[in-house]
Amino acid sequence: MPSKYAFDFDPQETNTSHGLLVGMVPPRSRVLDVGCAAGYLGDALKDKECIVRGVELDPVAAEEARAHLASVVVADAETLDYAAEFGAEAFDVVVLADVLEHVRNPARVLAGALSVLAEDGTLVISIPNVAHGSLRLGLLQGRWNYTPLGLLDETHVRFVTWDTLQDLLTDAGIIVSAAWMTTADPLATEVDVDPALLPQEVVDWVRAQPLALGYQFVLSARRAVPGETPPQVEPLPAGPVVAPAESPTIVSAREEVEQLRRTLADREDELRAAKEIIAYHEAAALEAERRLRDSATWRVGNAVVTPLRAAKRAFRPTDPGKG
Incomplete structure (x- = not known):
């Protein structure tokens, strides 16, 4: 041999x-x-x-x-x-x-x-x-x-x-x-x-x-x-x-990989934008709640409702089953 x-x-x-x-x-x-x-x-x-x-x-x-x-x-x-x-x-x-x-x-x-x-x-x-x-x-x-x-x-x-x-x-x-x-x-x-x-x-x-x-x-x-x-x-x-000429198969595969990278980047941008929108709405909701609690209407309403709740508890009928 x-x-x-x-x-x-x-x-x-x-x-x-x-x-x-x-x-x-x-x-x-x-x-x-x-x-x-x-x-x-x-x-x-x-x-x-x-x-x-x-x-x-x-x-x-x-x-x-x-x-x-x-x-x-x-x-x-x-x-x-x-x-x-x-x-x-x-x-x-x-x-x-x-x-x-x-x-x-x-x-x-x-x-x-x-x-x-x-x-x-x-x-x-x-x-x-x-x-x-x-x-x-x-x-x-x-x-x-x-x-x-x-x-x-x-x-x-x-x-x-x-x-x-x-x-x-x-x-x-x-x-x-x-x-x-x-x-x-x-x-x-x-x-x-x-x-x-x-x-x-x-x-x-x-x-x-x-x-x-x-x-x-x-x-x-x-x-x-x-x-x-x-x-x-x-x-x-x-x-x-x-440098060797790339075969059609390699060129196609490289283009597919690049397309996948671009698609992934687009999805990452979309996800980032969605998270920003959610964070914005959460912040807006918290700010609206804070403003409501600081408003005169909230304070007056709370002052009226709280005594009524206490009175309702005080005059609640006694359970007949209890001595």
């Missing part, structure tokens, strides 16, 4: 992580592709006269990769002794393409990569952005549903934002040299979001947040010089973001 991570891609397409990664690797480099899957990335690098070796956990995918790479080691990227397997400074470039999110201890993988990287070598890394707008909108709807591939790949165990990724690399002694982000509209990904139930103002607000359109971060990095302060680097958009 083919690996689910085996797919074709266009190395010239810059708004994909793999297209960007291929562009970052200098021609005729010695390359280690950690998590090489079926070898599709290494196959593209052969066109740049690179010598590519791979590390892959899945033996079936590793077997496929052997057709494209110089060699493949079947091993766990977290536990492999890189230096013992390949030797120190064995590679000009180490590629970690969508790898760090799959391991529980990414710092160990980064340390292994540095142990076989040439002194002036380059790390090339891609990793999903957990703060992408689609995930923000999904959480607003209470949704976090894993998928076979994508931002919430069912095998992901680590999640990063741009800030936490930089912290991870800095702690590992790695400096980011340049960074990009592939871009995707929050409503145009595989993430479970129901746009018909979202106010358009909320969607627009999320779209405007920093790095919310970044689907994956793709960067080149190097070994840090002892005592070096990491520079402030922000990922550049790798492509334009095109």
